[in-house]
Amino acid sequence: MKSINRYPLRILSLLFVTLFLSGCQALQSIDKGLYNAAESVSETDRVTGQRTLSMADRNAQISQGNAAVEQMLVKEKQQKRKVDAELSRTQYRRLVTIFDRIHGISHLSRERWQPVLIDRDSFNAFTTGGTYIVVHLELMKQLSDDEVAAVIGHEIAHTVANHVGERQTHQQLSMLTSSSSVRRQGYQAAFTHEREREADKIGVLYSALAGYDPYASSRIWSRQYQQQGNARSLFAHDHPVNAERAAETRQLAGKVKQYYMPGKINPRASELLDNNSLWQKRQNQHAETAGQGGGVAAILTTAIGAYAEHQQAKQEEYRQASQAQFVKSVEQAMQLEKQTKLTNNSWQTRWYYRGNIPLKGVVMGLLAQDAKGKNYRYIVHQKGTVKPGQRFDLVFKMSDGNTLDKLEQMKARYYVDDALPAK
Structure with a gap:
């Protein structure tokens, strides 16, 4: 994305300051009104120092977010599900240890947060915008300490960057302006996609500063790619696809590895939060003072930032749609010629590619659904x-307990999971 030229903004601010110093009380009053308007719909980003659209109140976010988690915990108790140390003393202690180091170097280290371990056999962790981070037991079992740290850093980063508040405000203002983009599922997915990329960026830095391997995030998504592919043609992606996420987090890790002290918190962590190899926090040299041109500056910086985010989401929406269309065209050119049973849970397929473009990164998939609707x-x-x-020829294997006999009872179809033009 191209950088924004702030020269016109500075000139405009200077003109207003000159007028105010000349005693133009009317303009001072207007500027104060503009400043208050900007304050009501924006906030200063904790990471970049720039103004971003947000009408969220942090205290309200904490109250609402925590209420959602606490309600969930009540249901866990009602269903007699164990949580935290009662669920697994070893895994909970491990979670708390990792969490404390990541949270302690984060932008929200002054807030009192609490990790929660719940009994789920799925690979997941989440926050609700408050001061809880909820982690599934299966995730703890699958990941190393460095990898758990990467997940925790990513989740805390969502709240640090106020992604929930930004999304809600963006949607509200888009509806008021009758924007057609906000109604498109692809656009909504793309907008969230870019917030996920930002959380990865912040989270990788957190890992390095807290003494955890910053390359751990890339290892997670490399494994996910090998096991799950990318599913480009199945749906619009609100997260970066696994292969892209692995590559991008690997690049980020290369930029922050200089701050990594294995097993130790970097003594310059608080300083590096603002100025590091990934971003330089914007220091507002031209203070936004209400009544002295600050209102105009605040309105313009907020509007410019919102427009840039809108354009970024539209570009990502277009990119995803183009890639999905290409994968669909490849799928149409793939012909299944033969299937051969190898064992009770594996079989060989033969494919004939009728297209005219050489391909790389070809991933074939089979999507099956049982009678209960499980995919x-x-x-x-x-x-x-x-x-x-x-x-x-490609050999498919099932390692989830299913067999070919069971598979025959399901609704199933082959699809091209991913493919790229070979250069």
């Missing part, structure tokens, strides 16, 4: 380049 995805990566007119 299963099985994916296989094709190594190397697939050339026009080429035939290739």
Whole structure:
């Protein structure tokens, strides 16, 4: 995204200051009104120091977010599900230790947060904008300490960057302005996608500053890519696809590894939160003083920032749609010629590619749904380049307890999970 030229803004602010010093009381009053208007719909970003759209009140966010988690915990108790140390003393102690180090170097270290461990067999963790972070037991079992730290840093980053408040305000103002974009599912997914990228960026820095391997995040998404693929053609993505996320977090880790002291908090952590290799916190040299040109500056910086985010989301929406369309075209050019049973839970497929563009990164998938509506995805990566007119074999395996007999009772279809043009 191109940088924004602030020269016109500075000139305009200077003109207003000159008028105010000349005694133009009317303009001073107008500027104060503009400043108050900007304050009501924006806040100073904790990370970048720039104004961002947000009508959220932090105290209200904490109250609402915590109420949601506490209500969930009441239900856990009613359903006789154990939480925290009662669920697993070892995993809970481990979670608290990792959490304390990440939270302690974060932008919200002065707030009193609490990690919660719940009994779920899914790979997930989340926050609700308050001061809880909820982690599923299965995630703790699957990940190393460095990888858990990456997840915790990412989740805290969502609240640090006020993504919930930004999204709500953006939607409200878009509706008021009758924006057609906000009604599109693809646009909404793209807007969230960019917030996820920002949380990854902040979270990777947190890991390095807290003494956890910053490359851990990339390892998580590399494994997810091998196991789950990217599913580009199945739906609009509100998170970066696994392969892209692995690559981008790897690049971020390379930029912050200089701050990584294994097992130790970097003594310059608080200083590096503002100025590091990923961002330089904007120091407002031209103070936004109400009545002295600050109102105009506040309104313009808020509007420019909101427009830039809007354009960024539109570009991401278009990029995703273009990639999904390409994958769909590849899918139409893939012909299944043969299936051969190998074992009770594996089989070989033969494919014929009728397209005219060489491909790389081809991932084939099978999407199955049982009678209860539960979905299963099985994916296989094709190594190397697939050339026009080429035939290739792929072996699918099920490691989730299903068998081919069970699979025959399900609704199932093959699809192209991902593919890119080979250069």
